[in-house]
Amino acid sequence: MKNKSLVSIADYTKEEYLEILRVAAEFEKNPVQKILEGRVVATLFFEPSTRTRLSFESAVNRLGGRVIGFTDSSSSSVSKGETLKDTILTVSNYSDLIVMRHPLEGSARYASEVATVPVINAGDGANQHPTQCLLDLFSIQKTQGTLENLKISMVGDLKYGRTVHSLLMAMSYFNPTFNFIAPDELKMPEEYKLFLDKKGIVYHEFTELAENIKDSDIIYMTRVQRERFADPLEYEKVKNVYILKNKMLEGTKDNMKILHPLPRVNEISTDVDSNSKAYYFPQALNGVYTRQAIMAKILGLK
Amino acid sequence: MKEDKKLSVTAIQNGTVIDHIPAQNLFNVISILGLDQITENLVTFGTNFKSDRLGRKAIIKVSDKYFKDIDINKIALVAPNAKLNIIKDYEVVEKRQVIVPTEINGIARCMNPKCITNNENIVTRFSVLDRNGSISLKCNYCEKITDQQHLQIIR
Ligand SMILES: [Zn+2]
Numbered sequence: 001m002k003n004k005s006l007v008s009i010a011d012y013t014k015e016e017y018l019e020i021l022r023v024a025a026e027f028e029k030n031p032v033q034k035i036l037e038g039r040v041v042a043t044l045f046f047e048p049s050t051r052t053r054l055s056f057e058s059a060v061n062r063l064g065g066r067v068i069g070f071t072d073s074s075s076s077s078v079s080k081g082e083t084l085k086d087t088i089l090t091v092s093n094y095s096d097l098i099v100m101r102h103p104l105e106g107s108a109r110y111a112s113e114v115a116t117v118p119v120i121n122a123g124d125g126a127n128q129h130p131t132q133c134l135l136d137l138f139s140i141q142k143t144q145g146t147l148e149n150l151k152i153s154m155v156g157d158l159k160y161g162r163t164v165h166s167l168l169m170a171m172s173y174f175n176p177t178f179n180f181i182a183p184d185e186l187k188m189p190e191e192y193k194l195f196l197d198k199k200g201i202v203y204h205e206f207t208e209l210a211e212n213i214k215d216s217d218i219i220y221m222t223r224v225q226r227e228r229f230a231d232p233l234e235y236e237k238v239k240n241v242y243i244l245k246n247k248m249l250e251g252t253k254d255n256m257k258i259l260h261p262l263p264r265v266n267e268i269s270t271d272v273d274s275n276s277k278a279y280y281f282p283q284a285l286n287g288v289y290t291r292q293a294i295m296a297k298i299l300g301l302k
Numbered sequence: 303m304k305e306d307k308k309l310s311v312t313a314i315q316n317g318t319v320i321d322h323i324p325a326q327n328l329f330n331v332i333s334i335l336g337l338d339q340i341t342e343n344l345v346t347f348g349t350n351f352k353s354d355r356l357g358r359k360a361i362i363k364v365s366d367k368y369f370k371d372i373d374i375n376k377i378a379l380v381a382p383n384a385k386l387n388i389i390k391d392y393e394v395v396e397k398r399q400v401i402v403p404t405e406i407n408g409i410a411r412c413m414n415p416k417c418i419t420n421n422e423n424i425v426t427r428f429s430v431l432d433r434n435g436s437i438s439l440k441c442n443y444c445e446k447i448t449d450q451q452h453l454q455i456i457r
Contacts, residue, residue: 008445083422083423084418084422085422102418103416104416104417104418104421104444105414105416105417105418105443105444105445105446106412106417106418106419106441106442106443106444106445107418107443109418109442109443110418110419110422110424110443124418124444125416125444126416127444127445127446128445191447
């Protein structure tokens with residue numbers, strides 16, 4: 001994994017995922033390890049994403065490294081018309097590792113080809129966000145004790161939600177069963193269902209939430225966003241169907257945990273927060289350990 | 303030259319005849335092979351020949367030029383059934399078929415407007431997916447699929 005960019009979840013093997021999760025668990029036990037002393041990590045956020053940036057910067061700081069970068073391209077040379085290539089080549093001179101968020105799809109792959117240091121994709125448009133996927137895997141493994149043979153319900157926007165697509169691909173190594181719970185307009189795309197068919201992985205599709213989560217080990221919630229609907233009336237019809245409420249959790253399995261990539265809007269009612277099955281805030285903390293592990297592995301320090 | 307229809311375009315002494323090109327893609331083939339850029343060789347073409355399979359087909363003849371497989375296979379995107387006759391001394395000495403390549407660099411545009419390749423000066427790169435004889439391209443960058451219907455050749 002040393003010097004290997006992480007652009008897409010498909011770049012790493014199952015063994016490499018598991019190795020990252022193992023190291024992440026080490027950082028969970030012992031989060032402050034100054035192994036990045038004297039190293040510089042560039043965080044280039046061509047579009048703002050405060051949550052992801054803070055998580056990465058927290059991870060670098062706990063490793064004793066320094067952060068340079070920008071949080072919004074309007075204040076950088078990019079706004080003066082500099083190409084991505086030139087920005088990446090320049091920043092490669094100043095840093096040991098580049099963490100990049102960019103609104104255009106494929107930008108991270110291109111940056112990894114141009115850069116002389118490894119690149120971690122922190123989101124390229126609607127395409128990939130692999131560190132989110134790895135922290136989801138870590139959260140699942142930690143709460144369930146295993147990644148194997150789990151029943152995972154994915155809820156909400158399954159059409160455009162990149163996190164559910166990445167998670168589906170990554171979990172496909174571990175013999176899961178899926179429930180896809182979404183409005184017709186936001187159903188899981190055909191190409192992912194074909195992928196599962198080919199691998200012989202069982203999935204069920206539903207449009208109704210409450211009745212179909214009882215046997216789940218993991219409920220993965222996503223936002224249903226208004227801007228995804230061509231017809232605003234369609235949004236009005238479905239927006240309240242996919243809200244998880246505390247009383248729906250009666251009769252769900254004891255080991256079940258609720259995940260959400262955050263930020264949430266209203267899709268998880270606040271009365272769920274105090275339920276011990278709510279796991280979305282610890283999940284965000286796991287993101288720091290997972291990113292510590294990813295950076296340490298890529299820099300060859302673990 | 304034994305087949306009558308080939309007489310409709312001037313016979314060549316040495317070179318390559320590319321047959322069974324869908325008529326609507328003639329100029330794409332010319333562009334992909336760079337035949338609009340070469341200055342030495344004699345290039346002749348004819349189009350709208352009747353074809354049982356293609357409806358209307360086009361033929362290109364290039365004098366004194368023999369294509370490498372790697373170059374000729376690029377036209378598989380727009381002329382997957384094209385056939386090549388290698389001509390030496392007015393005789394067909396070899397027949398070749400176009401093979402769909404597994405990777406395509408340049409040539410085509412990614413159909414995703416939010417793809418980095420449509421926003422910065424980058425040579426496109428695709429892996430070729432051949433699904434039931436219909437070719438589509440998976441972008442190496444944005445990972446989106448460009449199908450035959452949305453295929454656009456960069457000229
Ligand atoms: Zn693309």
